[in-house]
Amino acid sequence: MEKLAYLLFEEGDRPGSELRNALRGKAVPALRSAGASEITLHVQDEDVAAGTPMRKSDPPIRAMVSFWLCDSDDRGPCEQALAAHVPRIAGYLVVESRPMDHRPPKGERTPGMCQVTCIAKLQGLDYGEFTRIWHVDHKQVAIDTQSTTGYVRNEFVRALTPGAPDGWIAIVEETFPIEALDDPKVFYDASSDGELKSNLDQMMTSCSRFLDMGPLEFTHMSEYYLG
Secondary structure, rough: EEEEEEEEEEEOOOOHHHHHHHHHHHHHHHHHHHHEEEEEEEEEEEEHOOOOEEEEOOEEEEEEEEEEOOHHHHHHHHHHHHOOOEEEEEEEEEEEEEEEOOOEEOOOOOOOOEEEEEEHHHHHHHOOHHHHHHHHHHHHHHHHHOOOEEEEEEEEEEEOOOOOOOOEEEEEEEEOOOOOOHOOHHHHHOOOHHHHHHHEEEEEEEEEEEOOOOOOEEEEEEEEEEO
């Protein structure tokens, strides 16, 4: 089995609920028919409108769909099902790891919000050292300084679609309480201004050790685990 992750790009004119309903109602059944399993939909919709994303792609990332296939070479019908609903998709074969495993309710909106972040490796940093810092050092910093309840790494093996951005190295899914959308103290698990500053400083210092912040972008999304 292989995991595939697809970013969906679209201008923000269409309400997120319409995109969500189109993907759930049409794309997901087509994915199942094509052999996909463990389907998860992330979409920027009205439930996460209070958040302020960091966008650099044009058109912006509006959704992410991930699923498992027995063989990624059989992905053609899946890509057609997704491409029918947005002007652009970017697909990646990924390796998944779950430093903080959460089990969302099947078929329902996962409580809270999910921050979907596309990350890039700091230039000049050896890949092995990048992985060590991210998987060992940074993991504990993130756990200690944020109110994260779920954390999924999707590390790229290779791009699957022509023109997929090649500046990123992984997609990270982090689940937070819904209040973290517009309350930094909730996001950084802080009870005072001093603790907020301390946690933010620790997080930024850790990120600067292994991430290139230039290509990095994140979008707040609602998560739907559809199985």
